[in-house]
Amino acid sequence: MKILLPLILLLLGIGGGVGAGLALRPAADAPSGDAALSGDPGAPEPPAEAEEPMAQPAAALEDHAAPAEYIKLNNQFVVPVVERGAVEAVMVMSLSLEVGPGGAEAVYAHEPKLRDVFLQVMFDHANMGGFAGVFTDTARLDTLRSGLVESAAGVIGPAVKSVLITDFVRQPL
Structure with a gap:
């Protein structure tokens, strides 16, 4: 039992x-x-x-059909980070541009002007505190990227699809 x-x-x-x-x-x-x-x-x-495959909008298919070119800018960008009236650190960044077909010539032809507007955007970002604290925060980097894309489009035109941050280092002094 x-x-x-x-x-x-x-x-x-x-x-x-x-x-x-x-x-x-x-x-x-x-x-x-x-x-x-x-x-x-x-x-x-x-x-x-x-x-x-799921139906995609025609514009999305056209964007993927056109191959993109990636152009690495030759020199790094060095941006000082000023806190309490003194340079506390420097940001060292390398950038690449994603452009449509045939956009490489425009990038190389306007590279000095691009570097100038990119540095201005980065200086403004640093002065607003974008490189202080948690500077790798997605919202902060998205703000920086959008400013870089807008300034690049102002120099080159709509051929610029994106600005890629390929290297990003904060070096304390």
Whole structure:
């Protein structure tokens, strides 16, 4: 009798688990990831429209069709970080530009002007405290990037797609 009660409870537990599993299983048209990945021949096939890529806007397809060129600016940018009237650190940054096809010539032709406007944006960012504290915060870097893109577009035009920060170091003095 001592063995019979635990055996009955074990069978009831297994039966309850199987019953709950059958009652709560996903619908036949939405197979679970395990059945689809296992290659089980009894597993239902995914619907045919799931194999086709999702419809994308025409503008997004055109952007991906045009290859981008990446132009690394030759020299690094050095920006002083002034706190309490003294230079506390310097920021050393390397930038690259993402431009549309044929935009490399425009970048190289206007590189001195680009460096000038980029430095002005970085100095303004430093003076607003953008390089103080947690200077790698996403919001701060997004503000800096957007300022760099706007200034580059002002020099080169709409060929500039993005400004990439490739190296970023704060050197305390």
